[in-house]
Amino acid sequence: MDILSLLGIILAFAAILGGNLLEGGALASLFNGPAAVIVIGGTLAATILQTSWPILRRAGYQLRWVFLPPHVGLEDGMGKVIDWSVKARKQGLLGLETVAEQEKERFARKGLQLLVDGAEMESIRGILEVDLESREARDMDAARVYEAMGGYSPTIGIIGAVMGLIQVMTNLEDPSSLGSGIATAFVATIYGVALANLLFFPVAHKLRTIVRLRSRYEDMMIDGIIAIADGENPRSIELRLRGFIQ
Secondary structure (H helix, E strand, O other): OOHHHHHHHHHHHHHHHHHHHHOOOOHHHHOOHHHHHHHHHHHHHHHHHHOOHHHHHHHHHHHHHHOOOOOOOHHHHHHHHHHHHHHHHHHOHHHHHHHHHHOOOHHHHHHHHHHHOOOOHHHHHHHHHHHHHHHHHHHHHHHHHHHHHHHHHHHHHHHHHHHHHHHHHOOOOOHHHHHHHHHHHHHHHHHHHHHHHHHHHHHHHHHHHHHHHHHHHHHHHHHHHHHHHOOOOHHHHHHHHHHHHO
């Protein structure tokens, strides 16, 4: 579990609540059901309206990466490629057939199978790059869902505040309720801005970072597999792949 992500969320909301208490405010003043319904419901509705179901489903799946990011071991990947190159140098490309069958990682297994099948280097590169680019595009589209939510929530928070002020203006005959009514109206703005800047935008940025790291890993695997197909020396392959890590 990514403890830093959990700590970041706790600190973000603790800062808001703690700052409110230090200013003499009451915690109860920040909790408002109608404002939450307007901001959260409106943000979700706008996001659903602009997004296709497959991307929404992918975004929901990716959300767990914030706390349980997929393992992307560049050093481990480089070590695997070097082992493959040594084996291929001793036994030929057909010697990787058993390795391909036992490889758990789908992308690497696909590349190894292409090697074993004797595909041309350009064919291997083309097939794997299409795989990488299509996966990266899907994942980036899913990450942008949270970026879109961060764009909508402050505006919808303003809508909620205006709606609250309308209700206040309809009760001007009761001056004693004006202060609390206006304060309640602006809670929606707090919700919108806080959700955008403390949750949605950071989540979107973290997901994009993970997607880019996975793409770098797969780029490294492509370079390594192509180098094996070209018969490069394992030491040369290691020096080449080291550039993806440094």
